[in-house]
Amino acid sequence: MNPVTTMGTKTAPVEAAPAVQLSKDEILRYSRHLIMPEVGMDGQLKLKQARVLMIGTGGLGAPLGLYLAAAGVGHLGLVDFDKVDFTNLQRQVTFGTGDVGRRKVEAAQERLSNLNPAIEIRVFETMLTSANALELFRDYDIIVDGTDNFPTRYLVNDACVLSGKINVYGSIFRFEGQATIFGAPGGPCYRCLYPEPPPPGLVPSCAEGGVLGVLPGIVGSIQAMETIKLILGAGEPLVGRLLLFDALMMKFRELKLRKNPDCPMCGEKRTITKLMDYQEFCGIRGEEAASTVSVPEITPNELKARLDRGDDLYILDVREPHEYQICQIGGHLIPLGDLPRRVSELDSSREIVAHCRSGKRSADAVAFLRQAGFKKIWNLKGGILAWSDEVDPRVPKY
Amino acid sequence: MTVTVMIPTPLRAYAEKRDHVEVAAETVGEALDSLIARHGELRRHLYQDDGRLRSFVNVYVNDDDIRYLQKEATPVKDGDTVSIVPSIAGGFGG
Numbered sequence: 001m002n003p004v005t006t007m008g009t010k011t012a013p014v015e016a017a018p019a020v021q022l023s024k025d026e027i028l029r030y031s032r033h034l035i036m037p038e039v040g041m042d043g044q045l046k047l048k049q050a051r052v053l054m055i056g057t058g059g060l061g062a063p064l065g066l067y068l069a070a071a072g073v074g075h076l077g078l079v080d081f082d083k084v085d086f087t088n089l090q091r092q093v094t095f096g097t098g099d100v101g102r103r104k105v106e107a108a109q110e111r112l113s114n115l116n117p118a119i120e121i122r123v124f125e126t127m128l129t130s131a132n133a134l135e136l137f138r139d140y141d142i143i144v145d146g147t148d149n150f151p152t153r154y155l156v157n158d159a160c161v162l163s164g165k166i167n168v169y170g171s172i173f174r175f176e177g178q179a180t181i182f183g184a185p186g187g188p189c190y191r192c193l194y195p196e197p198p199p200p201g202l203v204p205s206c207a208e209g210g211v212l213g214v215l216p217g218i219v220g221s222i223q224a225m226e227t228i229k230l231i232l233g234a235g236e237p238l239v240g241r242l243l244l245f246d247a248l249m250m251k252f253r254e255l256k257l258r259k260n261p262d263c264p265m266c267g268e269k270r271t272i273t274k275l276m277d278y279q280e281f282c283g284i285r286g287e288e289a290a291s292t293v294s295v296p297e298i299t300p301n302e303l304k305a306r307l308d309r310g311d312d313l314y315i316l317d318v319r320e321p322h323e324y325q326i327c328q329i330g331g332h333l334i335p336l337g338d339l340p341r342r343v344s345e346l347d348s349s350r351e352i353v354a355h356c357r358s359g360k361r362s363a364d365a366v367a368f369l370r371q372a373g374f375k376k377i378w379n380l381k382g383g384i385l386a387w388s389d390e391v392d393p394r395v396p397k398y
Numbered sequence: 399m400t401v402t403v404m405i406p407t408p409l410r411a412y413a414e415k416r417d418h419v420e421v422a423a424e425t426v427g428e429a430l431d432s433l434i435a436r437h438g439e440l441r442r443h444l445y446q447d448d449g450r451l452r453s454f455v456n457v458y459v460n461d462d463d464i465r466y467l468q469k470e471a472t473p474v475k476d477g478d479t480v481s482i483v484p485s486i487a488g489g490f491g492g
Contacts, residue, residue: 059488150487173486176407194485198454211488244483246407249417255461255483337411337439 020045026118030072043232044072048119050231053077053140055128055156057108059216060146060170060223062094067224069112073231075120076112077140080104081127087398091213128152130275133159142230144168144223150197151278157182157190158275161266166230170223175212175247177219180238180257181226183266187239192260197282215247295366298353298378300390314347316354318365323357327396329387336361339368348374355380355387357398399424401474403433404481412439426459427470429480444482454485 022030022044033039033047050073054061057080068076084092084099084107099107105123112121124136128147133155137143143165145156153171160167160183167182169190182189222243229235242255264271298306306313317324317331324333334342336356346352352374354362359382366379380387388395402420405413413419414437421432434441446452457464458481464472474480 148488150485153487171486172488174407176486178483178486193456194454196453197487198452198485242483244481246417253461253481255458255481256463258463258466260465 020049022048023118026072029116029118033071038234039232043234046231046233047072047228048074050142051075051077051140052142052144052227052231053079053137054144054146055079055152056146056148057092057094057104058082058088058146058148059091059172059211059213060220061108061144062092063217063220064144064146064224064227065094065108065112066115067221068227069116069119069121071224071228072116073119073228075122075140077122077124077136078105078108079124079126079128079136080108081125091211091216093217128155130155130278133275134163137163137165140165142166142168142227144170144227146170146220146223149282151282153190154197154281155275155278158265158272161189162273162275168223168227168230170219172211172215172219174210175215177215177222177245177247179219179222179226179243179245180241181230184237184239186259188257188259189263189266191265192263193242193257195260195264200283212247215245218245218247295363295370296378297359297381299381300387303353303380303387304391312350314350314352316346316352316362316365317356318354318362319356323398326398327384329355329384329392329395331355336365339365343369343372346374348376350376352377353380354378355383357383358385359383399474399476399478401429401476401478401480403429404479405433406482406484406486408484408486409440409443409482412443413437423474425470426457426464426472426474426480429474430457430470430482443484456483457481458483 027034030044033044034041052068052073052075054064054077057065057078065076065078082104084095084102084104086100088095089097094108094111103125105125109121109123126132128136137159143156143160145153145167147153147156156167166184169182170177170179181187226238229237240257242257244253244255259266261267315329315331317328317333318336318339320335321333334345354365354377356362359379362383363379366377369377384395385397388397399422400420401423402418404418405416410417419433419436421429423429423432430444434444444452444455451457451470459467459472459474459478464470
């Protein structure tokens with residue numbers, strides 16, 4: 001390979017770190033970048049020297065990792081603690097069917113190294129925590145947030161502000177996405193936009209709410225584009241602007257995002273000076289205590305035994321009609337949201353077992369019905385997922 | 399004044415799956431009140447028990463955050479768009 005020196009005038013001074021150069025193979029690989037004046041040799045060398053840490057290698061992380069690796073971002077870090085499962089494959093295009101069961105960081109590293117062997121990829125098989133975030137961020141310049149939960153989002157934000165790193169943000173829900181850049185010099189942070197997270201249970205998660213598989217592809221690609229623009233110093237970065245994308249309407253909208261002078265994280269009188277317990281901040285423990293512990297439960301095996309005995313049980317399915325079409329275990333369908341106005345359809349003198357997919361929504365249903373005076377009511381522990389595992393494997397899991 | 403209130407995906411379940419409604423209003427607060435009058439379940443998603451807007455729900459008139467205008471008292475004019483923008487966290491999860 002012939003090292004090729006940059007011909008431009010903006011090369012680093014000789015006394016600086018050893019000049020980064022592109023090999024002949026790299027020049028060929030990146031030729032469609034090199035012939036664009038907006039990238040060129042200078043830009044490609046910036047990409048090669050860039051250090052980007054991706055939090056999450058799933059839906060958003062898939063296009064991100066693929067495009068950043070393909071573009072020649074020289075140092076990529078991947079943080080993920082998860083393993084690939086079948087439900088990931090609908091959107092996490094880094095992974096193949098053969099990767100199911102593998103560690104995500106390992107499968108992603110293999111795929112990205114195969115795509116571009118010329119870059120360095122470091123993997124961190126860990127959950128991002130208050131204990132390790134600052135340490136992990138230290139070796140990187142840009143952090144790309146592709147996580148799926150509020151505690152980690154606030155953690156990424158706070159760690160970025162504390163360590164002066166830029167946070168390229170993207171999030172998705174069903175067929176709607178948001179993207180912006182937080183933590184840029186003079187720009188807002190996530191807490192400027194949303195000082196507090198929603199209480200648990202009020203906003204459904206991806207696992208409950210679903211997501212159209214292409215959506216993270218689009219939003220993750222926007223994050224990749226913004227990351228590359230930041231590295232190149234090209235164009236107008238998405239700082240101070242919140243991009244909203246509605247895939248169903250195929251509409252992009254843009255809202256102004258201001259730095260909040262009273263922000264507890266990045267404002268002048270900041271009150272947050274170190275990382276905190278983000279589970280607690282987001283009230284996660286409270287939710288577990290409230291929704292899964294306090295209602296009477298019946299296990300799938302106990303329910304099966306009682307049904308086999310011929311006990312007169314009313315099975316109440318509180319899922320949505322489209323879920324009922326996927327599979328059902330003989331329940332009467334009243335979606336959780338309809339329960340308040342359809343409660344008269346239920347006979348409080350009968351024994352009732354409520355269920356949903358995982359047991360979470362039906363716990364809410366049981367709590368609601370107990371408040372409404374129902375005494376003989378139980379939640380099917382673990383829902384249809386547990387029923388499929390423990391009683392009838394023919395029932396598909398989703 | 400007729401304004402369009404944009405309803406975000408996570409809240410459409412409480413608004414008969416609508417993505418927007420047209421309401422008559424002079425202020426942002428009135429526009430949200432009209433929305434809630436039609437879709438009562440939205441109240442607990444938009445407001446805290448003390449009547450304040452929830453801190454994870456931002457409201458914009460056109461592209462401006464009402465927190466930096468006159469909050470719910472921000473006047474609206476014919477053809478304005480009031481957007482409800484809640485925080486969403488989804489990314490990669492199973």
